[in-house]
Amino acid sequence: MPTLTIHADSAVKHWSFSSKQSLAAVLQQAGIGLQMPCGGNHTCGKCKVRCCSGALSPLTTEEAALLSPEEQAGGVRLACLTRVVGDASVLIDEKTVSTLSAVSLPEHTLGRQGLGLAVDIGTTTVAMQLYQLETGALLAEALGKNQQDRFGADVISRIESSNQQGVASLQACIRSQLEEMAASCMRQAGTDHLDAAVVTGNTTMLHFWEGLDPRGIAVAPFTPASLFGCTGGTAIAGTAPYLPPCLGPYVGADIVCAVLSSGLMGRRDETAVLADLGTNGEIVLFHQGRLYCASTAMGPAFEGAGLSCGMQASPGAISAVSSGQDGSLTISVIGGAEAQGICGSGALDAVAVLLECGALDESGLLEKSSPLVCERNGQSAVQFPGTSVYLTQKDIRQIQLAKAALCAGIQTLLETASLKLEQVHRLYIAGGFGHYMNLDSAARIGLFPPCLRSKARVLGNAALAGAVTLLLDPSYMDILSDITSRAEEIPLSGNSTFSDNYIDHITFESEE
Numbered sequence: 235m236p237t238l239t240i241h242a243d244s245a246v247k248h249w250s251f252s253s254k255q256s257l258a259a260v261l262q263q264a265g266i267g268l269q270m271p272c273g274g275n276h277t278c279g280k281c282k283v284r285c286c287s288g289a290l291s292p293l294t295t296e297e298a299a300l301l302s303p304e305e306q307a308g309g310v311r312l313a314c315l316t317r318v319v320g321d322a323s324v325l326i327d328e329k330t331v332s333t334l335s336a337v338s339l340p341e342h343t344l345g346r347q348g349l350g351l352a353v354d355i356g357t358t359t360v361a362m363q364l365y366q367l368e369t370g371a372l373l374a375e376a377l378g379k380n381q382q383d384r385f386g387a388d389v390i391s392r393i394e395s396s397n398q399q400g401v402a403s404l405q406a407c408i409r410s411q412l413e414e415m416a417a418s419c420m421r422q423a424g425t426d427h428l429d430a431a432v433v434t435g436n437t438t439m440l441h442f443w444e445g446l447d448p449r450g451i452a453v454a455p456f457t458p459a460s461l462f463g464c465t466g467g468t469a470i471a472g473t474a475p476y477l478p479p480c481l482g483p484y485v486g487a488d489i490v491c492a493v494l495s496s497g498l499m500g501r502r503d504e505t506a507v508l509a510d511l512g513t514n515g516e517i518v519l520f521h522q523g524r525l526y527c528a529s530t531a532m533g534p535a536f537e538g539a540g541l542s543c544g545m546q547a548s549p550g551a552i553s554a555v556s557s558g559q560d561g562s563l564t565i566s567v568i569g570g571a572e573a574q575g576i577c578g579s580g581a582l583d584a585v586a587v588l589l590e591c592g593a594l595d596e597s598g599l600l601e602k603s604s605p606l607v608c609e610r611n612g613q614s615a616v617q618f619p620g621t622s623v624y625l626t627q628k629d630i631r632q633i634q635l636a637k638a639a640l641c642a643g644i645q646t647l648l649e650t651a652s653l654k655l656e657q658v659h660r661l662y663i664a665g666g667f668g669h670y671m672n673l674d675s676a677a678r679i680g681l682f683p684p685c686l687r688s689k690a691r692v693l694g695n696a697a698l699a700g701a702v703t704l705l706l707d708p709s710y711m712d713i714l715s716d717i718t719s720r721a722e723e724i725p726l727s728g729n730s731t732f733s734d735n736y737i738d739h740i741t742f743e744s745e746e
Contacts, residue, residue: 235250235251235252236250236251236289236318236319236320236321236322237249237250237251237321238250238251238257238260238261238288238318238321238322238323238324239321239322239323239324240261240323240324240326241286241323241324241325241326249263251263251318254317254318254319255317255318256313256314256315256316256317256318257283257290257311257313257314257316257317257318257324258281258313258314258384260318261283261313261324261326275314276296276312276314276315278387278540279300279301279312279542280539280540280544281312281313281314282301282305282310282311282312282313283310283311283312283313283316283324283325283326284308284309284310284311284324284325285309285310285311285316285322285323285324285325286309286323286324286325287322287323288318288320288321288322288323288324289318289319289320289321289322290311290316290317290318290319290322291316291317291318291319293306293311294315296315297311297312297315297316299611300312302610302611337363337694337695337698337699337702338495338693338694338696338699339495339699339702339703339706340494340495340496340497340703342370342703342706342707342710343707343709344367344368344369344370344706344707345707346367346368346429346430346706346708347367347368347429348367348368348428348429348430349364349365349366349367349373349423349425349427349428349429349430350364350365350367350428350429350430350431350432350705350706351363351364351365351416351419351428351430351431351432351470351471351473351475351705352365352431352432352434352698352701352702352704352705353412353431353432353433353434353435353470353475353698353701354434354435354488354491354695354697354698354701355380355408355412355433355434355435355436355439355440355443356380356435356436356439356488356512356513356697357380357387357388357389357436357438357439357512357513357514357534358379358380358383358387358512358513358534358537358538358539358546359377359378359379359380359512359537359546360377360378360379360380360408360411360412360415361375361376361377361695361698362375362376362377362412362415362416362419363375363419363698363702364416364419364420364422364423365702365705365706367429367430367705367706370706373419373422373423374418374419374420374421374422374423375419375422376415376416376418376419378411378415379546380408380411380439381407381408381410381411382404382407382408382442383539384407385403385404385407387513387533387534387539387540388513388514388531388533388534389436389438389439389448389451389513389514390452390531392404392438392442393438393448393449393451393452394452396442396447396448396449397449401441401442401445401446401447401448402445404442405442405443405444405445405468408439408442408443409443409468412433412443412470413470413471416428416470416471417471420471427471427472428470428471428472428473429473430473430476430705431470431471431473431474431475431476431705432475432476432477432478432701432702432704432705433466433470433475433476433477433701434477434478434486434487434488434490434491434697434698434700434701435486435487435488435697436480436484436486436487436488436489436514436516436529437451437458437461437480437482437483437484437485437486437487438451438486439486439488440460440462440477440480440486440487441458441459441460443466443468443477444460444462444466444467444468444477445468446459446460447459450483451483451484456482456483456484456725457483458480458482458483461479461480461481461482462477462478462479462480462487463477463478463479463480463487463714463718464476464477465477476704478490478491478700478701478704478714479714479718481527481718481721481723482527482723484514484516484528484529484723484725485516485527485528485529485721485723486516488510488516488697488700489508489510489516489518489527489529489697490700490714490717490718490721491696491697491698491699491700491701491703491704492508492510492516492518492664492693492696492697492699492700493508493518493520493525493700493717494700494703494704494710494713494714494717495693495696495697495699495700495702495703496508496662496664496693496696498518498520498525498662499520499713499716499717502522502523504520504659504660505519505520505521505522505653505657505658505659505660506519506520506658506659506660506661506662507519507520507644507647507648507658507660507661507662507686508520508662508664508693508696509640509644509661509662509663509664509682510664510665510696510697511532511536511640511663511664511665512532512536512537512665513531513532513533513534513537513539514529514530514531514532515529515530515531515532515636515639515640515643516528516529517529517530517640517643517644517647518647518721519644519647519648519650519651519653521651521653523720524651524720524722525717525720525721525722526647526650526651526722526724527721527722527723527724528643528646528647528723528724528725528726529643529726530639530640530642530643530726530732531639532636532639532640533632533635533636533639535578535581535629535632535633535636536578536581536582536633536636536671537578538551538575538576538577538578540632541576541581541625541629541632542610542611542615542624542625542626542628542629543575543576543622543623543624543625544575544576544577544581544629545574545575545576545577546577547568547577547578547579548568548569548577549568549569549571550567550568550569550571550572550573550574550575551567551568551573551574551575551576551577551580552565552566552567552573552575552576552577552580552584552618552621552623553566553567553568553577553579553580554566554579554580554583554672555580555583555584555587555618556583556587557587557590557591561591561605561606562606562619563584563587563606563616563618563619565580565618565619565621566580572621573618573620573621573622573623574623575623576618576623576625578671579671579672581625581629581633582633582671582672582675582676582679582681583672583675584616584618584625585625585630585633585675585679585742586672586674586675586678586679587675588600588606588616588630589678589679589742590678591604591606592604593606593607593616594630594742595742596741596742596743597741597742598630598631598634598740598741598742599627600614600615600616600627600630602614608624610624610626611626613626613627613628614626614627615627633679634740634742635740636681637679637680637681637739638680638736638739638740639736640681640682641680641681641682641683641735641739642732642735642736642738642739643726643732643735644682644683645683645735645738645739646724646726646729646731646732646735647724649731649735650724650731655683655685655686656685658686658689659689660689660691661682661686661689661690661691662690662691662692662693662696663682663690663691663692663693664693664694664695664696664697665695665696665697673687673690673692674687676690677690679742680739680741680742680743
């Protein structure tokens with residue numbers, strides 16, 4: 235049998251395989267996760283691998299269209315389109331996330347003993363923290379991209395993958411990842427056992443964790459196999475975790491945990507919007523003791539995926555963009571190293587700056603007459619000075635669609651409750667991307683209604699914070715019951731009000 239030699243993260247792995255498979259399939263068999271936002275449908279161009287030597291299928295016209303001439307000359311191939319026909323050697327450039335978003339906990343009472351693990355399984359990012367339960371001390375943490383991205387960038391594409399090949403592959407993927415992350419946390423803490431665990435996530439992610447068939451989530455009447463709120467049947471590090479309740483097929487335990495940690499339920503006189511920003515934008519409107527909840531598909535652009543040069547917030551990512559006095563672009567790079575790509579907060583800033591300097595019009599079209607605009611791969615683009623990193627017209631359209639989805643979702647919930655924007659006392663922004671973004675840039679591009687800018691407060695990873703709160707203080711379980719009893723999921727699919735608002739917010743036209 236032929237062998238694929240894989241150089242990844244300063245390690246070398248040799249994997250034997252049956253011949254004439256796609257490179258993506260062989261890497262998946264070897265346990266190497268690649269970013270594949272399109273689910274392997276040959277459209278995103280993100281599964282790039284540098285091929286050092288060996289027997290590979292020739293470069294096709296379809297593959298060449300997704301690679302720059304420099305990449306082709308350097309031996310870069312797309313794993314989904316390249317077939318391995320004999321012995322070969324490849325180099326995987328593994329970029330890991332190194333910044334864990336802040337966790338802000340509500341007031342809580344300690345009383346448990348031992349060690350506890352809190353986990354948030356996000357569609358794009360998985361976050362984990364290990365605590366000393368008696369003292370509430372954080373002992374260890376881990377953060378990484380959700381390795382299920384090889385099955386698709388969003389929940390729908392992963393459900394489709396599950397429908398085709400069964401849920402076992404997706405369950406095995408996330409179980410293996412969480413076991414490795416838990417082992418890392420336990421090594422950091424110098425322990426070999428856990429006493430308690432809480433695992434939260436959206437409804438689909440919890441289905442995959444438990445090995446439940448998620449197909450009912452994606453088709454009418456949109457019925458999940460479970461809404462959880464129970465002890466799970468799948469152990470992590472030998473401990474059966476508690477799985478908080480979900481509110482519906484698209485409003486999961488993660489937003490329940492975010493509501494819990496935000497303290498919304500204790501401020502009954504406040505009308506507030508909570509937006510948890512991720513691949514799925516989950517939105518909650520709290521008004522007169524009621525919770526109106528919705529989920530809108532934002533896509534992975536703000537998570538660093540799906541963009542031509544997108545990456546997660548790790549060393550080498552452009553995290554902020556501003557305009558110099560001479561009209562040129564100025565960038566900030568995480569770690570101060572050479573820019574390798576751009577993360578969500580940087581892309582957000584870039585669009586806002588381009589709007590202000592006139593290089594991008596309100597319809598979302600790059601102005602070819604602007605000195606900042608060039609051409610990359612046959613389309614208009616903006617390249618950041620001193621780097622090979624750029625944003626294309628297609629990238630900006632993805633950002634445009636994402637911001638319209640979130641803003642329209644907020645407006646739709648307000649209209650459902652017969653409320654106006656000026657009646658909102660507070661806008662809470664949750665999620666890893668939300669923690670690092672520039673709120674002024676977010677308001678300028680219309681990620682949320684600009685009139686809410688002065689009312690915006692950043693919570694950090696509120697879903698993980700809720701899981702930690704449940705871990706440290708089980709009395710908060712009573713608040714979970716209160717949340718679920720007061721919540722109503724407002725479907726946005728087929729909702730004419732949402733459709734109208736989406737169209738209204740699709741442009742970058744300033745509302746102030």
